[in-house]
Amino acid sequence: MFSNDTVIHPLGSTSKEREPASYQWPAEGLAAIPDWIYTSEWIYDREMARIFHGKTWNFVALEAEVPHAGDFKRSYVGPTPVVVVRDEAGGVQVFENRCAHRGVEFCRHARGNTTEFVCPYHQWTYDLHGDLQGIPFKRGIKGEADSGMPADFNNKQHGLRKLNVECLHGVVFASFAEAMEPVAQYLGEEVLKDFAVVFKDRKLKILGYYRNELPGNWKLYQENLKDPYHATLLHSFLVTFGLMVAGSKTSMIADPTGRHGTMASRRPDDVSKVVDSNTAKEMRAYRTDLKLADTRFLEFIPEFNSPWTVTMQTIWPNMIVQRELNTLGVRQIVPNGPNSQIMIWTMFGYDTDTPEMTRHRLRQGNLMGPSGFLGLEDNEAIKFLQEGVRRSPSDRGVLKLGGKSEGTGGIISESAIRAMYRSYREVMEL
């Protein structure tokens, strides 16, 4: 069921909406999260302006999706539709999917190849750089007064709105802000390291897409992967098969700003050796009765220069990089109002993969996505959280695990979430 036809708390009845001046963060500081950051339209609008349309780099595409001149892809920066296109010189251009004339969202295909973009409404034509090439009847009709564009109309001033673009290791980022630091610097050394493990000097092979609407605030997905505590508790497949389990070698790495993170784990050779009976008792999801009839599914074929078998990276504000054993993918968060987000999953392998390796990745893909053994549980939990905060008179959540630490931390800690909200509060001035 899509959130726009939900019967639970329909749109327009936002009981936690209040006067802007009264959005005061609770006195406990980062030990508490007020519900209104997930439910308020006013907060949402401010996030769009200050975060997604502000000084951030947003994931928009993988270069492998647009390999040839004229290849394009519909994408998003925040909730805003954009077009990503490979130009004739091999560069990547990103511009608003909004005709400069009347605002029509002109590009309707998810992907394709073209030599120009034509707005269907009045046939204004743009080149692969988003520059206005032609307007029908620009000079009007002969003999008709006040016909056509004024003589001083300059095509150069009426192109599509172009975004700042940078490609790093085959990943395309865009920003509405002009003065941005390079993406590598934006990510920071700690996060760049595991990002490079997946992308640097690799040619990707796109395996396909999943898309889902998730009826929860967009920040909940950023939190989810900065929350190793949940990973050891919610997901039977993670803990039982040692992908992320208390007792094994793990780390929740945050960049110095706290915006980005890497949840990293090294799978132990024998899970039962790291999970003692006390640890097992704490984890209901640790299921000794969960045994696979087909064990190929969770095999790990070493292919990375990294101490970790799993790295889940959150790149602020809209990207997840998934390296879960050999299943690889990126997720793009498209905020869709305070109570909803759209998630676009792009699954890939490498162009050097043998057909058997591709099939291995496809089999292992059952962990992820809206039907994945991990993916669907997160979608459910986030939906439940959103429903919980929308309708109760209680007004805050608790974030005390791991004390007051903020940043890189252990597995039973909410340190990385606190670091994210420290940075969030600065940008949002909350």
Next chain:
Amino acid sequence: MKIAGYEQQPVDARLAREARWDVEEFHAAYCQLLDLGDIEQWADFFTTDCLYIITARENAEADLPVGLVYAEGRDMIRDRAFAVRHTQMFAPRYLQHFVSNVLILAVAGNEIRAQSNYQLLQTLVEGPTTLLQAGRYYDTFWRENGRLLIEERRCIYDTTLIANDLVLPV
């Protein structure tokens, strides 16, 4: 959209009628089992070396191999059924399958190729009943001891944007 191996072949009218009868019976039994929630017997509808894929039409049209669910062999079907029944966390729900427009594409010995439309209705607690998916089955059946088993099932859905998740089998 063209799915390789699922082109319409000339089929003898009598064979086509028989095959249609068997395929419709199969759909009814399969849907009945899943709709009533007996997911642990789901694997019994498949051959040992079956292939079962659920994917968006977007992927099928672009020839992208990913599966929302991708099971190679009946053991993977069993593993999924066990997980959904015993370990996965999700809100309670009912699913109803409606299958129609059965086309018999080919009949060769014990093998039948067929295409059918499906609709999946989902009901969540305190929610309306909603259309979760509109899609098509591309099936290869194998007749064994008078009974059809799925050798290959490709569930290709038009509903590209999934409403949160797809938990129960299609």
